[in-house]
Structure formats: C-alpha cells, structure tokens
Amino acid sequence: MALVAVAASVATTAVLLGYQGSQRKQRSRHLKNDLRSPPSRSTSTAQKLKQSEQQHYHNHHHDPIHFVGGKVQFDEELIQEQLARNIAFLGEEGVQRLRESFVIVVGSGSIGSWAASMLIKSGVGKIRIIDYDQISLSGLNQHATATRADVGTPKVIAMKKYLRMIAPWAEVDICVERLYEDCVERLLSGNPAYVVDTLGDLGTKLQLLKYCHEHSIPVISSMGAGAKADPSHVQIGDISETFEDPFATVVRRRLKRLDVDWGVEVVYSTEKPYLAEPTITKVNASQQKPHDSDKDDEEYTPLANFSGYSEAILPILMPLPAMFGMSMATFIICKIAGWAMEPLPIKFRMELYQRLHRDLKAREDELSSTSEAVSAVSESSSPAVESSQGTLLLSRRDIGYVVEEMFKSKSAVSGSMDQIVVCRWRRDKPLSLLNTVVLTEKEREKHLALPIGADLEEVYGKDVIDFVESRFREEEQISRL
Template sequence: MGFLKLPSIDAPHLTTFAVALAASVATASSIFLAQHYSKHARIQRIKDEIAESLRNSIADFDDDSAEGALVGRGSGGSGGDKPAPALAEHLIREQLARNYAFLGEEGVTKVRGAFVIVVGLGGVGSHAAHMLLRSGVQRLRLIDFDQVSLSSLNRHAVATQADVGTPKSTCLQRHFGQIAPHVQIDARNELFNMDAAEELLSGEPDFVLDCIDNLNTKIDLIKYCKDNNIRIISSMGAGAKSDCSRIQIADISETFEDPLARATRRGLKLKGVESGVPVVYSTEKPGSVKLLPLEDDKVEEAEEYSALPDFRVRILPVLGTLPALFGNCMASYVITELAGWATEPLAIKGREKTYARLHRDMVNREKDQRGNAVAVPLNIADVGYVYEEIWRGRSAVSGSFDKPQIVRWDNSKPPSFQNLVCLTRPEAEKHDKIPPNRLAEHYPPEVIEYIEARFLEERRLNKWR
C-alpha cells in the first residue's frame, strides 16, 4: 500500500504564496490596529471632555477646596442646595442616546424636565430611583430615615459594604453623582409623616413614588398626595415572593392576593380613597417561606421592621431580585407617563372561571337568537382575550365591571375579534334589540368612535396573533 504523493511546488511559486500570505496578514493587522486605536481614541476623547466639563463646573463652586469639589461631584453638584454641574449638553445627550431613540426628542425633554420624589430607599426605592436617574430625570428628591445595613446589600441598587452605616439617602446621592453628575439630588435623611409632609413633598413634584413598607405611613402618604392632586404610584409587598411572572401594575381597587395591598386598600377606603392609585404588586400566594423573628436589639423598633400590621415583631424574608423588579416596574411606569408614552397596564387576575362563564353565556345567547345550528368560532381562551386585552375587563359603553357579557357589536356580522364587545348584562339585553344599521341612533358618537378605534387596533395587532 503506497502513500499519496502530494504535488510538488517549485520555489518561485512557494515564495510568491508566502509573500501574498504575509501581505494579507499585515493588511488585516493594520486594519485591526487602526480600528482599535480609533475606538480607543474616541473613548479617551469623551472621557477627557467629561473631565474637563466637571473641572469647569467645580471651579464655579463657592467651596474651592478638594474636599468641597468631591462633595459637589458626589451629590450631583448640588449637595441638595447648589445647582448641578453644567455637564456639556452633547455628553448628556450621548448618555441618553437610547432613550432619545425610544421616546423621541419631546418625550425625553419632558422626562429631563420632571421633578420626582422617591419616599423609601430600600430594595424597591433604591432601584426605582436608580433607573429614574439613568433614564434622564434631572431633579430627584430622595427621602428615607434609615441607614444602609449589611443585610440590605442583597437587594439595594448601588450600596456597597463601604456604605454600611451611612444614611440611605446620602448613599444614593454619592453613587448617583458618579453616574450622572449633572442631576440635582436632594437627599433628605428624614422619616415621612404627616407633620413633615408639606415640606418633604414641596416644590410641585410631577410624580411621587411610594416605596414605604410601613402600613400607616404608606396610607398617610397616598392620602396626602390624593388630597393635593400629586400623582403617585405605590409599591405593595415584595417580601416572601419569588415568582417574577406574577408582578403587575393595576389600580389598587383591582388588586388581590397581596396582604399589604388588601390592608392598604382597606385603610384608604376609611379615608375616602377607593381607587385612582396605580400600584405595583404580585399576585403570588405566600408559599412555604416563614417569617423571621426580629433581632433582640431591634424589638423596640419593631413597627419600622414590619411590612404588615399583623406582623409587628417579625421580618418578611426577601429575595433580592423581587424588590429590584418592583422598583424597575415603578420607574418604567413613571418614565412612560412623564414622556406621554401611551401604555395600557393589563390586570391579569387568573380568571379562567370568568372566561368559561363568558364563553358559555355567549354560546347560549347565540343559540337563543340564531338556533342550535350556529357555531361560535371562538374558544374560552379567545373570549378571555376579547374580555381582557381588547376591552380591559370592562363595558365598552359605560366602563362598568359589573356582570360582563360578550356580545356581537354588529348583529348582521359573525362573531369575531373585530365584532365582539364587552357590555354589562342590562346593556347587552338592550343592545340585542338594536338593528345593526341604527347603532349610531342609540349610542353617543364618542362611544361609537371608541369602539371602532379598538376594533381598528385589534385588526392591526391581529396579524401577530
């Protein structure tokens, strides 16, 4: 058995090949090095511009000492009182480039011009404030009486071991100054209560974020904001929860399964507030997680360590990821609201039995009106989609949640995603008697326009279903 004989390559050809290979490698290396140094030079140029901008800003401060400059830089240049450093506008826009791409010029301008207050700077509040800062809000007031503890590092947005023992408000102020030194940070190391409410919430804030875990203080804050027409979003209980898929935003009147939400809802009702408060909460039912006993040296301060009124001397275990998600949900909601970016939070209530009843009632209505031969082309899941996502679980005519029914809008057309509306039972009974060509005679123009707009949106979205 012989070996395969390779073709011979004479010396001139081998030399030519080697020269070509060396030239290709040299060219590729040159291109790579040029790109590398170009990128490095651009990054260094931006860093130099930032440093120069900060030096020019710090030079304008009254305190010319090195310590004063560092304090100004760490507090967004304000220390709570002084104006923020005049970081070059093009650098700020570069830092917010993705926000401009998403929200547009007008949207980001509104966000940057907003004044937002965050009350409670623990796991939820620190993450909410952190993302508000990174998203462009240039005036933040941070309120909390407490200090950073070692055990809170599992859920705090920016605190490190070096921050343990320092006030949470000044901890955030210092770290935020390194992220966005042009932002004005007003840090308040104070406990919110009704006596201090007017001062702490002064300045006509565009939004207040309630990240407090003490029930009575939470109710007082929400009530004050409602009475003074201050927009507020509130966080419910993130403790003892682990299922991130259960987190949602809803009006407090529509919450369920959350003990803190239930207690807050009842407390607000006693004060005359039943709805109109958006909240972030979880529908997850408490599992096998057990309450921890309060440490001996903190029993005297037990009320400040309780998320619920029934647990005065015990602590709810917290998985650090859940408070972070709550805080980011709150920040996202506030940013889109400030920017005028339309969203429609959908309250998912796990209402499979409701969907089954709606489907059964619709089938029975079809049979009664058109005979047993009529087939309904929608299943229970489809009816749930119509009810929840198209009509948001309420009547298309009155907005009522009471006794919902799914019926044809135009009785001359078959039932479909673009021809089914949600009505209350009395509304449905009246609607069934209206001839298809006389709908405009029985409903106001704004109702007709609203329903047609929802159908148009559904037609646009239906291609993705």
Template sequence: MGLKAASLGDSLVNTIAVAIAASALTASSIFIVQHFNKRARIKRIKRDISNSIHNSVSHLDEATDIARGVTSRKPLTTDEGLIREQLARNYAFLGEEGVAKIRSSFVIVVGLGGVGSHAAHMLLRSGVEHLRLIDFDQVTLSSLNRHAVATQADVGTPKSTCLKKHFLDIAPHAKIDARMELFNIIAAPELLSGSPDYVLDCIDNLNTKMDLIKYCVDNKIRIISSMGAGAKADPSRIQIADISETFEDPLARATRRGLKLKGVESGVTVVYSTEKPGAVKLLPLEEEKVQEADEYSALPDFRVRILPVLGTLPALFGNCMASYVITELAGWPTNPLAIKLREKTYMRLHRDLVNKEKDGYGASANIPFNVSDVGYIFEEIWRGRSALSGTFDKLQLIRWDVTKPASFQNVVCLTRHEAEKHEKILPHELEKHYSPEFIEFVQSRFAEERKINKWR
C-alpha cells in the same frame, strides 16, 4: 603610711561620691527627658483624639445636615455634552422633548429599602435630576441582599445619605435632597413640598402607606404605590394596575379596603404581584422577646417579624415603578394592562358571543375567535370594562356595526342592558344615540387593535 592610706581612702570616697552624683545627674536627666517626652506624647495623643473627635463630629454634622436637606457637598461641575452622552440611549428612545421633561422633573421617593432604592436608582440613571429621598431607617447587613447600591461599608449609615453618596458618583450634576425622617401625616406638607411631579410610595407599613396615598390624592399629586414584594418569587406575575383592579395580594387588599374607608376607591396606580404567597412565613421572634416586641422594632407599631424576601423581586418592583414614572414624565404612553387571569369569564364571553351570532344574526357558530382571542379583545382592547359606562359587571361582547360580521375591529364590550339597546341601532343611526366623543373613542380602540394585532 597611715596618712597615705587615709589620703587614698579620701580619694576613693570622693571618686565614689562623684560617681554617685554623676549617676544621679544622669538618672535625673533621663527622668526629665522621659517626663518631657511623655508629656509631649500625651499632648500629641490628646491633639490627635481632639482632631479625630472634631472630624467625627464634622462628619456627623454633615450627615445630619444632609438628612435635613442641607447640602454641604457641592456637586461637581459636569459638562452638558457628557450628560447628553450618558443619556444618549434615552434620547434615542424618548426624543429631545421627552428627555427634557424627565431632566426637569422633581420626583420624591418615600421608603428606600429594596423597592425604593432600586426605583430611585433607575430614576437617576434615566435622567431625573432632582430627587428627594425620604427614609428614617439605616442600612443593615440583612438588607444588602436587595438594596440597589449599598455596600458593607454603608452598614449603619442612614439609607437616604447612603443613596445620596452613591448617586452623586453616578450623576454629580443631580440635586439629591436626602431626608432621614419618618413620613407621617403631620410632616407631609414639608416632606412633600415643592410641587413634585411624581411621588413613589415604597413604604411597607400599612397605616403610613395609606396616609401617604390619601395625602397625595387629596392634594392632586401623582403617585404610584408598591404593594407586597415579600414571600414572592415569580417575576412573570408582577402587574401595574389601578388599586381597584388588584387581587391575590394581601397588602393590596388591605390597602384597598383601608383607602375605601378614607374615600379613595380608585385612581391610584400600584405595582403588585398576582402570585399567591407561598409556604414561607414570618421570621420568628424569640419567645423571651415577644413581651417586649416594640423594643425590637425600628419604631412602635412598625413590623417586628419580617417576611423572607427574595432580593430580585423588590428590585423588579422598583424598576417597574421607575419605568412607569419615566414614561409618564416623558409623555410616552404605555397603557398598562391589568391581567385578571379570568379564564372562566373568557369562556362565558365566548359562549355568549357564539350564541348571539347564531341566534341573533343567523351567522355560523364558527366565529373567528377562540377563547384566547376573546380574552385579548376583552382585556387589551376594552380593558375589561364597558366601553360606554366603564363598569365591570354583567359584560358581553357584541357587534359594533350590526350589519357586518363579528371581527377584531367590529366587536365592542358593553353591559347586557347596553347591548340590548345597541343591537337595535343601525350604523347610520349611531350618531343619534351616541355622542361624537364616544364614537371617536370606539374607533380609536379599533385603530389601536389594528396596530397591535400584527404582534400577536
């Protein structure tokens, strides 16, 4: 009985030992499998991270290459017939030769914010196939109210590469040279290289703006410059004029004065607004940040506080610039008129003309012009300056042919001194006193008046 019990005990011990061994083996197997699975997962995760990092670096490298002007993305091949269809309305308006000039042109846009992005956008859509886009800054959420093409997905990306990405979706055949760089006078020879047909200045930093304009003037590069679109709201006040003829715009005034010190007084076309800045003020900088203002600007000496901007106005500025450049490239004359809003000047000119007609020629005081007509003749026909000398001071309107009554096509703008001499010249003596070029110029202005008067 004892032996049987011992045998049963040994059998139970063996069974337990086997069970323990089996459990240990099973647990060991599980641990081994889990270990290998864990290692496989870690390896897979590391591989995924590595691929992700590689892709991110590749994207960053691509963005950097694009910013440096190295194109890694090949433009899609586009059929010429499709391009012509896309530009069909431009061909109908500007003709074959005009659009051909636009398509073969090279235009540089410096500053790609609210004004520059819209200008570049419409240059592309109008047929310019070679654009260089220059800006050191990135797209921000606050700039989406005025940017031409940027979306929330573009926030944080360079403005230049953002435009390039969207532009290639619009015109895959275009050559877009995107530069994430800050314009300065040292970099100017490189950034403005390639003999551009036009440069658009859309910079809002005064010193940088003047450097760009001065460089273009000195190097005989055609340029159009945008003045201040901030704190403005009236689209009817936007004008295109020579820098010497601007007024009511603080940025234009500061630019004009600064350029004068650099030896540039005229010859620079600008887009500006005659609207007086309203009650809006610079957005405030918190008191604790004032002492470290440079830390909150994109670059030292660049603006920290910002004027409120109604998004539509920069868009209009940009489209005005693009329209002007397109017509200039195509050879389509527009003759922008500098609106002076000089009611008192028109009233004086009208009064002087009435007195001259009555006292000098014995004519009726009821001349065929009202004050508005005088403003039209003075501004639109004679561009607010002497037809002979081109000066702006002490002007008056006088008969061209002194033997005929004053009319829209027989009144010329001269200085008082020039007018005193002119009133003594009979029609058959004009060629003795004036050059053939000047006489032809006056007749061309009268011919122009005949064409546009019917639209008044």
C-alpha cells in the same frame, strides 16, 4: 533617671490619648448633628461641601465642564450621548420632558433604591429621596447602589453619592428624616410630576397616599414584595383592581375608610405569598453604646446599630423587590415622556367584572319581580354605599373582589373555574359581600331553584358550608382592620 523617663513617657501617652479621644468625640458630635438635621448646615459647612464637590468633579470627571455661579455646567453633547438609547426609544421631546421633570421617591431601600437609580439613569432631571434609615449589613444585598463601605450610612446619602457618579448634571435632593403627617406637605412640595411610595409602614403609607390623592399628585405605590418569587405575576394597576395580595387588600380597605376608592396606581404581585416564619438572627452584644445617644462621652461607630440587636429577617428573594422598583420607574418614565401604556390584564378582567355585574343584576331583578327580595346591585361602578333602605349595594369592583380575593376565581361548591358567575348565597338575606359566592352557571341555576330558607348544609354538605362561612369570616376580619 529611668523612673523619670518612664513617668515622662506615661504623661506624654496620656496627653496624646486624651487629645485623640477629644477629637473623636468632637467629630462624632459634628457627624451626628449633620445626620440629624442636614438641611440646617452652617454656611461654612455648605461652602466646604460645595468646594469639595467641585474638586471631586475636577479629579474624577473627564467631561469638559465649568462652573457658573458655583454650579457645575456639563457639555450637552456628552449628556445627549449618554441618553442616546432613551432618545431613540422615547424621542427627543420625551427625553426633554424627563430632564425637566421632578420626581419624589419616598423610601430608598430594596424597592426605592432601584426606582431612584433607574429614574436618574433614564434622564429625570431632579429627584428628591426621603428616608431616615441607614444601610444595614442584612439589607446590603437588597440595595441598588450601597457597598459594605456604606454600612451605617444614611441610605439617602449613599444614594446621592452614587447617583452623582452616574449623572452628575441631575439635581439630587435628599431628606434624612421620617415622613410624618405634619411634614408631608413640606416633603412633597415643589410640584412633583410623580411620587414613588415604597414605604412598608402601613400607617405612614396611608397618610402619604391620602395626601397625594387629595392634592391630585400622581403617585405609584409598592405593595407586598416579600415572600414571593415568580416575576411573571408582577402587575401594575389601580389599587381598586388588585387581587391575590394580602397587603394590597389591607391597604385598599383602609383607603376606603379614608374616602380613597381608586386613583392610586400600585405595583403588586398576584402570586400567593410563600408561608414561612421569619428567621430571627442575633448578634452578640458589645460594649458599644447606641449611636443615637445624646451623651457627650459617646463614640460614633458606623456599626453601632448592629450591637446586640435582634432582628426578624423576612423571607425575601432579592430580585423581586428590585423588579417592583424598576417596574415603577418604567411606568413613571413612560407616563412623563408621553409613551402610551395600559396594563392589559387589568383591562381584560374589568370586562369580566362588568359582565358578571350585569348578569347578577339581571338575576336579582328576576328574583325581585317574583318575590319580596330587594335588588341590591348598584347601576354604577362606584364603590359600595348604603341605600336608603339600608341594603348594601355591590359595585363592579366589589364583584371583582368577591371573584378574585374571596373565592380565587373558583366555584365555592365544586372548585371549578369554568363559566363562573356570582350569586346570592342565602336568598333570605340581603345581597352583600358577606352573602355572595362564586358558582358555575349550572350550579347557580340549581341554587336559585332551591326554596327560600332551604337548609344549605343538607343540600351541599358540611365541608362546603364551612368553606363558604370561612371566606365570609375572613372578609369580616379584613373589613375591621
């Protein structure tokens, strides 16, 4: 009898474990299908979600609300009260424009999550958030809204859950997918007032910015926020005017190849990056299988993507990416609401570039009138182009690039920042980005007095020549990226 009882217990346990295992597999398959293709939910699933949301509002919101055609309707007076401070600053018309606006945020990580959160809190009526990635433990302290309970959850789902708690009347559309060239048109559809680009992948970022530029969609893009810490260096300006940002340099050069020279607003930092090797962290491998496997015997676990991984942890001070995101949101809010905003530091520097551009042209004209040298300075502020003689023309933006990025606003000879000018380096060669230096006014007069073809190493010494040539080599390498 005892053996029979034991056998019966074992059989019962086996049946229960088998049933539970089957249920886990079924839930895993359903969850993966929902995450992989959220727009294609079945009608019954969508209905259940809507019913769940309605019940959620009834349970957790004390606002006087009701449903019209299955859509939640909120008390307008309470919405006005929640947005009262924005109304006081931007005015009723400005906030109304925000409530009628549609903004797309591409990327919802350390920058995008802060931008999206601030946009919704400030009154933007509709937002679409695009991101394929999940909340990770190492990125948890960078995210604006995620908690430990969200680890392993798609970032956009965690964002939507949070934003509905803050502004349940706002429409939050999410896309759990990666942005590719063949889906850009679909993902950016709907006539957005602005697109927020927080992508870190260079190729995808370039595709997005090129599409927005070609289709006249206002866009603001984040540049490099990693390895930087000083908040006083954060700037907003056109991509053509950025400096002291290596990532912005590469983006600008690549966009030029795509015939995008200006018209892309960016947030960047003029602080020099902190030079440090990324920290490599390792997590001991477990017996769990990758969560994106298609095998039927796989069990879903939110932490599966942390099993046995090796990840490079970049040196990032968490408040700075948040500042990037909030700066982007502030810029968009003011633009949509009609609040005048102009980045003053960029305005003043462009006046400097104009002066240096005029001065260089005057000097080149003097040289061309007394020698066979051909002036190579463009009259316009358009990007550099080839002239009919094959001489590279320098624009106002090129002058700014030479001053800010190649020579850091310092004389190539003395390192002085007082009364700087730009000048042709070797007078027997055409003026170009690879033959233009920054000098002081006195140094330029002495330099131009040298005979054409003079031995510059004999005049300035080997250290100066090596420094100038290193600047030119670095620029040549960047131009090939």
